[in-house]
Amino acid sequence: MSLTKPNRSPATFTRNRVEPAPGSGICVTCLDGCPGPCEIGRSALRGREILYPQPYSKVTAGAEKDYPVDFSHFNIQGTCVGAVGVPADSDHATFPAVDISTEVGARDQIKMKVPYFTGALGSTDIARIHWESMAIAAAISGTLVVVGENVCGMDPQSEIKNGRVVRSPELERRVKIFQQWYDGYGGVVVQYNVEDGRLGVPEYAVESLGVQIIEPKWGQGAKDIGGEVKLPSLERAQQLKSRGYIVLPDPDDPVVQEAFKQGDFKEFERHSRLGMVDEEGFHKEVERLRKVGAKHISLKTGAYRPADLARAVRYASDAKIDLLTVDGAGGGTGMSPWRMMNEWGIPTVYLESLLHQFLTRLSRMGAFVPSCAMAGGLSLEDHIFKAIALGAPYIKAICLGRASMTAAMVGNTVGEMIKKGKVPADLAKYGTDVEHIFVLAAKLREKYGKDFERIPTGAIGMLTYFDRLNAGLQQLMAGARKFALKYISRSDLCALTREAAEISGITYVMDSDHEEVSRILFGGEKARGKVMSLNMEAFIRSKAHLNR
Template sequence: MSFSKPNRSLATRTRLRTPDSYSPFSGMCSVCLLGCTGTCEIGQSSLKGREVLYPQPFGSMTSGAEKDYPIDYSHFNIMGTAVGAHGIEADSDKAIFPAVNVEAEIGAGNDKIKLKVPIIFPGQGSTFVAKDNWEGFAGGAALVGTVVTVGENVCAMDPNSVIENGRVIDSPDMRKRIDDFRRYYNGYGTIAVQANVEDTRLGVQEYAIEKLGVEAVEIKWGQGAKDIGGEVKLNTLERALQLKKRGYIVLPDPENPEVQEAFKKGIFKEFERHSRLGMVDEEDFHNRVEQLRKAGAKYIFLKTGAYRPADLARAVKYASDNKIDLLTVDGAGGGTGMSPWRMMNEWGIPTVYIESLLYNYLSRLAAKGAYIPTVAIAGGFTLEDHVFKALALGAPYVKLVGFGRSPMTAAMVGRTNAELFKQGKLNTNAGSVEELFAGSIKLIEQYGRDEVSKMPPGAIALYTYIDRVVAGLQQLMAGARKFALKYITRDDIAALTPEAAQVSGIRYIMDVDKEEVDEILK
């Protein structure tokens, strides 16, 4: 069985001439015929070169890996019970699913960030799809009552940023992104600002803390979609020159006269802007945490990607030693769209595997009495069963689940349907934009119809989507008789295969409750 799907994908707009007859390893058609125009990834690469590295159309979509990993969360099932209740009286009139409490909190100190849901929205940075849909994305996060992170490269990518002596002193885009969240902030959640190598050099987080009043910042080591820095495409020479001056790697070199001439002739139409690789060092990490605290950061987060196990151990240990407020671990296979396509599919530790390692490493620290930060797991999660299984697999340490692509999808769908409605192209009985979304009923009760009518459609759509996920999670938790998140344990799920049991340490389904069964039947 081949887990990968090489040489063709909707993401790269490539396909095989003979889709029913191909080599599983190479992905090539079993017969490569002279005269084919080259619809596969090899053929398109021979014409378009590096452009085919990335999902298309670049900047206006999100994408996730197609690789069918040997073990994923579908290889576990949730175990319900007919007996008792945890966190509520075992009374059929009281133990109803709407009574399930799904609120969570983040923080090392007493003044914790309270969340209405155990779901967070990790960093969305300077990509065009994030920028174009940010109002709905951030506004929806505030309505939901959770954490949203402004991702990397935002200030430097803002053409109107003011940078003096190598430090950012103003960024209209960053100000707007924070304001989009604060407009609907209701006392739950927060907005955090992430930083990579270039952001750190530009003092982005210090600017956000000192000038914009941001309380939470995130140190970024990577993500689950790629093990290199971020990239975007630039379609003007002026932007390419500006971003090289701001410290980025820009390819081809926009300062080269021959490159400039080739661009003007249309030989190539876009420059690539790349971020640098971060270099993790224990002392540097400790110093950076201290710098941010001295700058006024109230909460400090760490986000790490799907790197090898030793790097995960470093993340866990450094987060513990420095009393980080939130550690987010991102498994391979996720992503938000700008990652090299084959890299997204073929590198890193997939989410089930990395969460299993994460549980083991945290258990070892806990056994020594070490500080355990609030921990979130991310990497392809979208629905309520994912949330339950992820919390159970990492219990009692994993408290939150990161949703990356899916909330952006909800925001984009809301925006699209609102535009179609205004154009009269949507077949619906709704009398207004807000009536397109079932979740608007709750929002109208809280904010009033006039205020809801002014909300970004993407925000209402995102709120509606998460409201559905929360209701589903409450139902699953009620079925397991767990009426608050803290009662979810690893034995609330069972492994459906011996392989899944071996990787995760979760009991094989045929062995679940074995001791209790023997006691009942003896």
């Protein structure tokens, strides 16, 4: 059975004329005379444009490959006995009493009110457009918001002198929005890649903007190449080439310029370079960032092979960084090659299982174990619980990339509908203004007074989504009788398939609680012998029955 759907996808606006062959994805009868609605057909017309999810700057995309094992292959274990973290009393052990706050850090801790934070919002249009909403929501929620790569380099108004950025109005805007709403929890993280490093973005962010958390980026789950965006004008393409980016086709080539002016193609592509990781260089860079004034260092790595995950774990341990975020294949992005998103990298469950193995080995050696976060296709409270449990006790937070942006986008869209008086019927049943449609709006107005008017509906949407996650996570934790995140353990999960158990090390559902069951039913060491005896008798009887 094929796990993927080659040659057709809503992401690329492509489809088959008739049923496809499972392997190739080509129609079982490819008809001469067909205009080619499939990916091959559209590629014959538009070439590399069809590499990417469409329409650019209007969507986020997540892989549609159906991996053999994902979080649905695990269930959360509940119990009717006791409580961990509060008195085992029905009047105290209620789900609103569950503490979902967390903290990350090596020396000084970054305190967070909730155990999830945004993905990196980089230089794509969709990230720029929704930054305000997501940064305000993150600050009010008391969590992290991440400025992604290439923001300064892509800022048309950036001032660059001697190859170094001295001012970026866009990065300044992003940082200040968060700082205006910051109340002591969470923080704004500035991520950087090869080009950002050459432009001096970390130094500018720390020294000029007061950023305290800097994140070198090794990679992400959606792709194993550098960041990409589309450029709609020749002038923009030439500007970014002059700033050190790879721009395709070459905007300085007269033939390319003429073809663009004639409308033969409508967009250039800007690509970032591949980073080159080595141990000595990493430690020197971390030390340099600390000397620059960065209070906290985090590292973002992607769905690379196991040896690279081991490098990330060991280097993060030796450098005593504050947070290691590991992003599994299958997650989302603003722009990545579509087939790459589906066909490269280690999926989230597999990657987190390896991460747990590696961190456990470090811990047994007595080495420093960094705070870790998982990312990669996670969106709801059960995903959050399972991801924390699968990597327990090392996973302190979850990165919600596409999910948090989806909430902000919907909030902004509905806010515009309200302004225009065009609220659709399925929403109008709640009302036609912000306070009635957004269930959390009245509470926010009460808390912030006149400042409520400064909160975009996108932020209200993300805050309301987070509030749902808070309640849902508290309910799941209360059912497991774990009243703080630090009490969640791997034993709070069971694997529903033998394959999931083998990959993760989580006990198969039919084997879980085996010893405790024996003690309850039969009591003590004597019981185990009795259980084995009973099992042997049952086996002999079944063999005798089969032999009749």
